[in-house]
Amino acid sequence: MNAATPAVSHQAAGDPRPDQRPAFPFAALIGQAPLQQALLLAAIDPGLGGVLVAGPRGTAKSTAARALAELLPQGQLVNLPLGASEDRLIGTLDIETVLRDGSVRFSPGLLAKAHHGVLYVDEVNLLPDALVDALLDVAASGVNTVERDGVSHSHDASFVLIGTMNPEEGELRPQLIDRFGLMFELQNCFEPAMRQAIVKARLAFDLDPQGFRAGYAGRQAAYVERIRAAREALPQLAFDDAVHAHVSALCIEAAVDGLRADLVMLRAARALAALEQAVAVTAEHVDRVAGAVLIHRRHQRDGQAGGDAYESEAQRQADAGGAADRPAGSGADAASASPGADENDWGYLPPEPAPTTQVKGVIPLGAKKR
Template sequence: MTGPFPFSAIVGQEDMKLAMVLTAIDPGIGGVLVFGDRGTGKSTAVRGLAALLPPIEAVAGCPVNSAHEGEIPDWAQVADRAVVEKPTPVIDLPLGATEDRVVGALDIEKALTRGEKAFEPGLLARANRGYLYIDEVNLLEDHLVDLLLDVAQSGQNVVEREGLSIRHAARFVLVGSGNPEEGELRPQLLDRFGLSVEVASPKDIDTRIAVIRRRDSYDRDPGGFLAEWRGEDMALRQRILDARAALPGVAAGDEVLRDCAALCVALGSDGLRGELTLLRAARALAAFDGADTVTRDQLRRVAPSALRHRLRRDPLDEAGSTTRVLRVVEEVLA
């Protein structure tokens, strides 16, 4: 038995793991941006999350993972319409991908052999109801950034070219990773990520030894290592399912709303997306904790990931974004 490295077996990087779990509980949070050094487990965590997530119910032959027959797009020729369980899709968007591969295009083979104008779905169709993962997201070409912004805003992919006029649902959680030394992310796309996380190589010798030991065990005996950690992964999966079920009943009082607004005003974040994301993330964390009400403790824990990438640059403040957020959190929530 082989598979990706177990999510639960990842050593450290608790902020990154928690952010990904919160988006699994509430995809409406808006995705996760992970910036940090090479070799810190960014892509390993994404692939481990894919194996951890509960399956989705979808029409077997539907190219966009429709939940039931009534949602199948008109253009899709679906022979098998039975509703089955499928693994939650996690689709990689490579940097060199063409626009046609991302959004879909005319099926050239059918056009040449049968004279039919048929649509060949792209990566966005496959990612619907799942995750779209972009490694080195800060190096993504500008025209693909613009395209992703449009789709993220509307939840639909629209293709109008070569005599085709196609649209289909494209709702996915965007997960991006990158090294900040290789370039900055465009502000418009940066703002679309609900949570952001900074990861770094562990400095503690014992932690590094634990990483080496687990990775070596996995490389030598993948099947045995997966079996050893399966119980931990399944327990985490059940916690995610329980949190999803409890999420609609988690309350957030006026005091929490005031705290969200006060934090964003103190930090000078633009718009209201910061408050809304902070509230959703705190509510998801409360559900994950088994609480029925959001508290300041949850706000404190999610504030850095929800707000650090929404700060205006301050040339007079040499502190990093995480330090600035933590400082304001302590001042506002003292």
């Protein structure tokens, strides 16, 4: 259910410009409640680091990303194409100004264009690592700093980063995937009623986009108001020690690397509390966002996974190290023949003499023939 929309979306909850095709309404997405929640949290607090949406082809990844942009105040959606250069992303020296006036001027890139909007990266796993690293840095900090080609420039770049990928086409490196604040995995739908509802909605939208959108105008406006109110409430919400302790326990149990998961989980729980206009952040809010925070950061702890194997390997090496000191007859045959023999001695054979053969000597060549 992928809507074909342009690179820049229209104003939130309003009609598209004459030269723009309408987007599929966010409120009309079917069976995507967890993904919708993750996208709304990123819209409320762009400092979360964005949302990575993984899933097979045709699961409405791009449709959901484009639909979210329409709910933001400026309704701006910027696409980062796969072939984009680093200069196109972060900005660079304005060559035209240099040649014309001889002065140094900064030429903004896509990060500046996406300010207060959505930066959408389809197939982010196929982008060069350096490009992904650069955009994730800016997504987390909200500031783009360029120091190159004689240019020293900084500008605000607060945007909702949404990356999509099909795992069948390759994975992101662990260092990069960890930088995304939230992750959500879409699955193919095999429920007949759900599939029929999705297809009917898409066909209705394609047949009459404006009429279809009109039916969801009220719910779209409600989403816009919820995001606005949540952004205003966000700074007033604090975390108590119990919430901090709960977050720490979940991250320790998941054996995450570093403290990024703790920070993202706290911020995501706060954004959820603000979305629901709660008076405080609670452990329940934490539990409801923990899955999206930990799904791409979770590791198996050494004490739980592989611990028995590690102990067995250590014991085997210790036994092997002491084999040279064992007396003859302490191997498997002796152990089976002697009741009460150490059962850890199995598998070791006593040393046996090996015959030697005299090798004919080699006559060295003279100095001149060498």
